[in-house]
Amino acid sequence: xxxxxxxxxxxxxxxxxxxxxxxxxxxxxxxxxxxxxxxxxxxxxxxxxxxxxxxxxxxxxxxxxxxxxxxxxxxxxxxxxxxxxxxxxxxxxxxxxxxxxxxxxxxxxxxxxxxxxxxxxxxxxxxxxxxxxxxxxxxxxxxxxxxxxxxxxxxxxxxxxxxxxxxxxxxxxxxxxxxxxxxxxxxxxxxxxxxxxxxxxxxxxxxxxxxxxxxxxxxxxxxxxxxxxxxxxxx
Amino acid sequence: xxxxxxxxxxxxxxxxxxxxxxxxxxxxxxxxxxxxxxxxxxxxxxxxxxxxxxxxxxxxxxxxxxxxxxxxxxxxxxxxxxxxxxxxxxxxxxxxxxxxxxxxxxxxxxxxxxxxxxxxxxxxxxxxxxxxxxxxxxxxxxxxxxxxxxxxxxxxxxxxxxxxxxxxxxxxxxxxxxxxxxxxxxxxxxxxxxxxxxxxxxxxxxxxxxxxxxxxxxxxxxxxxxxxxxxxxxx
DNA sequence: CGGTTGTTTGACACGCGTCAAGCTTCGTGG
DNA sequence: CCACGAAGCTTGACGCGTGTCAAACAACCG
Numbered sequence: 001x002x003x004x005x006x007x008x009x010x011x012x013x014x015x016x017x018x019x020x021x022x023x024x025x026x027x028x029x030x031x032x033x034x035x036x037x038x039x040x041x042x043x044x045x046x047x048x049x050x051x052x053x054x055x056x057x058x059x060x061x062x063x064x065x066x067x068x069x070x071x072x073x074x075x076x077x078x079x080x081x082x083x084x085x086x087x088x089x090x091x092x093x094x095x096x097x098x099x100x101x102x103x104x105x106x107x108x109x110x111x112x113x114x115x116x117x118x119x120x121x122x123x124x125x126x127x128x129x130x131x132x133x134x135x136x137x138x139x140x141x142x143x144x145x146x147x148x149x150x151x152x153x154x155x156x157x158x159x160x161x162x163x164x165x166x167x168x169x170x171x172x173x174x175x176x177x178x179x180x181x182x183x184x185x186x187x188x189x190x191x192x193x194x195x196x197x198x199x200x201x202x203x204x205x206x207x208x209x210x211x212x213x214x215x216x217x218x219x220x221x222x223x224x225x226x227x228x229x230x231x232x233x234x235x
Numbered sequence: 236x237x238x239x240x241x242x243x244x245x246x247x248x249x250x251x252x253x254x255x256x257x258x259x260x261x262x263x264x265x266x267x268x269x270x271x272x273x274x275x276x277x278x279x280x281x282x283x284x285x286x287x288x289x290x291x292x293x294x295x296x297x298x299x300x301x302x303x304x305x306x307x308x309x310x311x312x313x314x315x316x317x318x319x320x321x322x323x324x325x326x327x328x329x330x331x332x333x334x335x336x337x338x339x340x341x342x343x344x345x346x347x348x349x350x351x352x353x354x355x356x357x358x359x360x361x362x363x364x365x366x367x368x369x370x371x372x373x374x375x376x377x378x379x380x381x382x383x384x385x386x387x388x389x390x391x392x393x394x395x396x397x398x399x400x401x402x403x404x405x406x407x408x409x410x411x412x413x414x415x416x417x418x419x420x421x422x423x424x425x426x427x428x429x430x431x432x433x434x435x436x437x438x439x440x441x442x443x444x445x446x447x448x449x450x451x452x453x454x455x456x457x458x459x460x461x462x463x464x465x466x467x468x469x470x
Numbered sequence: 471c472g473g474t475t476g477t478t479t480g481a482c483a484c485g486c487g488t489c490a491a492g493c494t495t496c497g498t499g500g
Numbered sequence: 501c502c503a504c505g506a507a508g509c510t511t512g513a514c515g516c517g518t519g520t521c522a523a524a525c526a527a528c529c530g
Contacts, residue, residue, distance in 0.1 A: 068378045068379070068381065068382055070382055070386070070467075071467060072467040072468060074382075074386050076381065076382050076385045076386050078378050078381050078382070078385075089370075089371055089374060090371060090374050090375055090378065091371070092367045092368055092370070092371035093368050093371035093372040093374070093375050094368075094372075094375075098375045098378065099378065118360075118363060118364065118367075121356075121357075121363065122356075122357050122360065122363060125353075125357070128353060128356065128357060129353065132327050132353070132370070133327055133328050133329075135324075135327070135367070135370040135371065135374070136324055136325060136326070136327035136328035136370065137328040137329075138374055139324060139325050139328070139370070139373055139374055139377065140325055140328050140329075140333045142374065142377040142378065142381065143303045143313050143325065143333065143334065143377065144303070145381055146303065146311065146313050146377065146380055146381055146384060147303055147305055147309075147311050147313070149381060149384035149385050149428060150311045150313075150384050150425070150426075150427075150428035151305070151309050151311050151425075151428070153517080153518095154517075154518070184475090184476060184477090185476070185477065185478095186476080190385070190386075191385075192385075193384060193385035193386070194518080194519090195518075195519055195520080196476085196477080197477090197478080197479085197518090197519080197520085198517090198518060198519075200477060200478055200479080201478080201479075201518095204478070204479080216476090216477075216526085216527075232305075232306060232307040233307060388485080388486095389485075389486065419507090419508065419509090420508070420509065420510095421508080429486080429487090430486075430487055430488080431508085431509080432486090432487075432488085432509095432510080432511085433485090433486060433487075435509060435510055435511080436486095436510080436511075438510095439510070439511080451494085451495075451508090451509075
């Protein structure tokens, strides 16, 4: 199982994992359970729509996509998740997960049994507050995605997408300007409400315009200001 | 302030309001605070983007729209809320509300100070569980809206919108087939990621097809099965 | 090495946005 | 209570941005 990895520094569940044991009235078994790990191979599901809800997860290594299903079989990617980000909150509402979460590469997560979290939440005020913020933050993120899908052009969406990824890498002390797109063009398109051809064409054009450099899944941002203009004014 | 109104029956915050006083270790002042009301006139804001976060709300009477703002000034309606539905959760993440919430008609809400709710949540397990579910349910709702914006055609969006409103009215013991659209065509369009003209045209066509009957803001659903087909298969 | 999956690019089509005009409803003040 | 202006709705004509279809290439994997 091993000790806390370096990725814990920026983990969204850190305040929970890192809770001071002295604050706990009940048990020390907490630690073992909270720190369970699970590995998920590329293409496999961490959980699927309809599975009984038991755990929250934090991405330790790798990356995931969240896929939401429509009654008639259509599906859409509704989120990408990298190290430190939390997964599984959509299961709280109905005791069953409301989406599929699939690994984009060989990945691992921290497992956090929800009943334990609830218990902890009642004992430690700081934990409670943090869990609330985590849920609310996810809500704000989704509102922003709705904005993207509802009001932005294809160019604006792709530019905003690249900048979002960039800032999330940066928050994890990786390069903000060069990174690898773990998702396919089709998955990217699904998330952005575009067809894969449109994503491909847009990336190519951005390259011709000197905004970025693309080579398959490798991306390098050359002109942040320019990309930002495209994202916010379509220029 | 008056006793619980009939709308409390289906209120998303009912388990909080209706908490058994005997379960509380601390205080009976709870009741007074939880049951505070506030009236909001048509066009006025319950809260605005950036306001300091203090309360959650439950709609008592009337209806509201939630408007999310983009950095560059663009805005989109990201939700409509009617009696029994909860408002304000987007403020938890950053201690400031992340959207504008505006009354579509003269309306009233139950006010629920969040620090009090946190306190209550630590004392009463049932309340805690319910608050979590409430937040998660909002997340699921937004995921569904993302699906709508990302994968559906104009016809499908409008049909799904009407059916969603219908089921929400029904859940409140109102007619599922006849109701009044409190929002303008422009607001509807903003929410659905369409222009107001497209919304108008689509409603007109649905009427010609015998699916609904429209008269300004009054809508009557004539063919649920047909509408459902349009929403799910575009037929 | 070969088959499968993913990517790029082109040509074309069409759904929805844009622009515009006229009508209806609502709100307010005389 | 009516009058007037503003706001909201409907409908038409037209154009553009994406989607669709197709073909060739590239990368991955067993």
